[in-house]
Amino acid sequence: MKYIEYTPCLELGTYIHSFWELKGEGSDHQWERIFPDGCPGIVLNLGDTCKTDSGASSMDYGKTYIVGAMNTFKDTFIDRNTRLLGVCFKPAMFSSFFNYASQHELTNQTVEFGTRYAFDMGKLHQSPAPYLNSFFLDRRKTIHPLLQSVLKDIHGCNGDVNIFEVARRNYITVRQLERHFKAHIGLSPKEYAKIIRFQSALTMMNANHPRKLSAIAFDCGFYDQSHLTNEIKKYTGYTPAQL
Known part of the structure; x- marks a missing residue:
């Protein structure tokens, strides 16, 4: 498994911890455990269908998912065809970009994002960090x-x-x-x-x-x-x- 983190541009440093990319490799065929850190996130699936939430949910190719803040651990299955891109927001910063449901409704959940919040998958494949910087810079709103x-x-x-x-x-x-x-x-x-x-x-x-x-x-x-x-x-x- 190959995991890379990208630091967001300076203007987004107050809002976003990191962008990250996870790619499965030839020998990968295991569950990876994630511990709670109080942060919500977005996950974009650029690979095969990926099981998450300890098997209770699946993330399909080309779709975007909100991952709510967690108060317990969860497992995600990684194999050689897994490719995920993610955004780790700082606490309370998700609502600085999106008008969505109360975060309490998303706690411990992985929920598909609506098409109105769609990302450009072509640009994500080519240059994920520059595209994500541009995307979120255009959406910034007031901090609480x-x-x-x-x-x-x-x-x-x-x-x-x-x-x-x-x-x-x-x-x-x-x-x-x-x-x-x-x-x-x-x-x-x-x-x-x-x-x-x-x-x-x-x-x-x-x-x-x-x-x-x-x-x-x-x-x-x-x-x-x-x-x-x-x-x-x-x-x-x-x-x-x-x-």
Whole structure:
């Protein structure tokens, strides 16, 4: 399997994490597991039909799909004829390009995009990154300033935050904040913060000089090592030793 990430142009850096391309190779015939990161995405299938959502959904050639934010893992089947292009949006940024359903309706889902949002498959085959840069530059809309402030607070503490305190600092009630999160991110503020904390712990575990789980649990704000282990199982389906 060959996986490449492309950095979006500078003007899109606030909106989009990356463009990516995945191509299957001769020996590929396996399920690949994806962990939640709080980000929605778009996937364009330029290869054979591809099973995803742990086999519950399929992505057909020439079609475009929305992938909602996840609060659990999912598996996608990769073989030698797989070719996928993707866009990984930053949290709450999908609605800066598309008028679509509430993100809460898309959580953990892979949904076919309507033809009104069609991409030019010919240009995607030839030069995906330049075409995607141009496509999204033409569609940019206003950023949600309140959510950006809240997200900055959550990421600044690597997810180890009190949502009531975050709401207070941003002059909004928790109930209002939950409505904004579900509409634009697809997760509750609490669930989103837990995913960011999990990702922070995962980064520490995958570092060149990994530390003891108990130390990582302490630094990331988990109650203890057992709490961290349970969160890892929830979001990956694996124990720490299996990662």
